[in-house]
Amino acid sequence: MFQDRLQQILLPALLAGFRELYGAAPDAEKIGFQPTRPEFEGDVTINVFPFLKLSGKGPEQTANAIGDHLVKHVEAVERFNVVKGFLNIVIADAYWAGFLHEASGTDLLRFPATGRKVMVEYASPNTNKPLHLGHLRNIFLGYSVSRILQAAGNQVVKVQVINDRGIHICKSMVAWRKFGNGETPESSGLKGDKLVGKYYVEFDKALKAEVKALEAKGMAPEEAAKTAPILREAQEMLRQWEAGDPQVRALWERMNGWVYAGFNATYARAGVDFDKNYYESETYLLGKEDVLKGLEGGVFFRKADGSVWVDNTAEGLDEKVLLRADGTSLYMTQDIGTAIKRFEEYPGLSRMIYTVGNEQDYHFKVLFIILKKMGLAWADGLFHLSYGMVDLPSGKMKSREGTVVDADDLMDEVVAEARATGEQLSKLDALGTAERDALFEMIGLAALKYFLLKVDPAKRMLFDPKASIDLQGHTGPFIQYTYARIRSLLRKAEEVPVDGRRLAGQQVQPATANYQLLPEEKAVLKLLHQFPAVLNESATKLEPSALANHAYEVVKAYNAFYQSVPVLKEEDPAKQAFRLRLSSTVAAATSRALWCLGIEAPERM
RNA sequence: GGUCCCGUAGCUCAGCUGGAUAGAGCACCUGCCUUCUAAGCAGGCGGCCGUUGGUUCGAAUCCAACCGGGAUCGCCA
Known part of the structure; x- marks a missing residue:
């Protein structure tokens, strides 16, 4: 329990008072100090109802006896009054003046070093589109939490995961190659992340047109959505990327480079930063070994088709697949590996906080259970800082309907308003x-x-x-x-x-x-x-x-x-x-x- | 359907480890710039704390059920 400066004085005296008067002291945790309501005289109020059994007396009598004891033994307590079971304590002005004297010489909101090291993850964008209002809630939250933890005496490591690989960025790449005519941020004056986002939208448009055309020829909608050539192209590009195709890699690096420049501009304006970036392209293969090790240790089990699973039914959850039958990994596998890697890279971390939206509540619940089952001592220090969606007066933000509020635009608007x-x-x-x-x-x-x-x-x-x-x-x-x-x-x-x-x-x-x-x-x-x-x-x-x-x-x-x-x-x-x-x-x-x-x-x- | 989150003034939110007559801001109304920055201050209006039951000396707060809103339940990320 955190005791403020005044409670540190009052609590021992209070406990001593109970002991002296009634031969026993209540549990310190049970004593609730609350600010006195403005309509009564006093600064701190203690409710004595919970202690009536202990005192064997009525509320007024108990409160008066305790009040007397405090006045007698605590200098800061000037007088008191009792209303029903409420003991309203008046603190001497000298106490407040003394507090001010002390507070003015120190930093009230800086706690002594705890020696603990904490990692906070936030932002975690995909590289196929610019940051929006939802990211801002995430970023401001994560950044503030890291500062608060610092103020509270912890060493903090701020990190983000950049989802720089996958089908999403391949879509932008395909569209840029097809329709871009070599457009660059320099040539167009567009911010890099905006440019790449523009081609992501272009891809979607082209895909829709193709699907429509296929449907017009009589193809079933689901079939059309799967076989549209441009989608095939993106999937092929992802395969090439995984195979390390130099041209695809070069384009990927170039376009991601544009995006990072754009993100960095947004972060700088938002006033946030990171101590380390984790790129998904470097971590997406992690976790496989760890899962196999867990399999050997009997933490996981293999199904007939060869896939590896964890059984969380005892925890009231489901079974969850961790490795496909072909041995390839999944998002969960990756997160297992990344968590382990981070604790290796930063030995002595006592906590790791993931700032991620509440649509992933289930994912993190499962992740934490798995890591605990794997016997990792630090698993108890994991925390999902979950937050709710940001809605607009017009309803939910939907990228498909163009109702997403862009982070840069929004910052422009608030600054313009401040200027006006x-x-x-x-x-x-x-x-x-x-x-x-x-x-x-x-x-x-x-x-x-x-x-x-x-x-x-x-x-x-x-x-x-x-x-x-x-x-x-x-x-x-x-x-x-x-x-x-x-x-x-x-x-x-x-x-x-x-x-x-x-x-x-x-x-x-x-x-x-x-x-x-x-x-x-x-x-x-x-x-x-x-x-x-x-x-x-x-x-x-x-x-x-x-x-x-x-x-x-x-x-x-x-x-x-x-x-x-x-x-x-x-x-x-x-x-x-x-x-x-x-x-x-x-x-x-x-x-x-x-x-x-x-x-x-x-x-x- | 299972699980999880949310429901407080017209609107946006505090308060939720149980405590006295439930608080702010916005909006609306009334005052206050010859005095340290009026992006301010003082006051007014505004509530069956989703509903019903339970626990308790005491429930916005804890428990249960129901209603309403949302998320999630992929060998996607």
């Missing part, structure tokens, strides 16, 4: 063109990333383009705005002498001991105080949305503070120093939280 709003507000006139461009890029992407990350990954989500470029309310830009505002405040505090004295925070000791917190200050401090626990939660559950939502809560509270409490205009230097420190700590934590989400924090906006 920014220019309308016209408070950035002092900035140069390059600076403004960079800023709009930052804001637009923040809107997009936050929109995709604030939702629980498990849930299918609706992508409303209009809402995603919203810059107000519960959005990434709102958080950035608060950060920029604080930075501006802090710059002024350092640069601008007010009433003849400079306001740099260090020059005056912030109030601590007898400081009376304003409700607005306390609200911010309490949320700041929860930040590490939320990071821990996000890191444990591999779920950026918790952190995303909390970051919003923090800046929302800060905005309320900012609106009604003077900082630079405060005349009492100790109070002013306290508020500056509060502001700078919020700014630091906010930029760290944004960093964990893969979002940049602007100095002004």
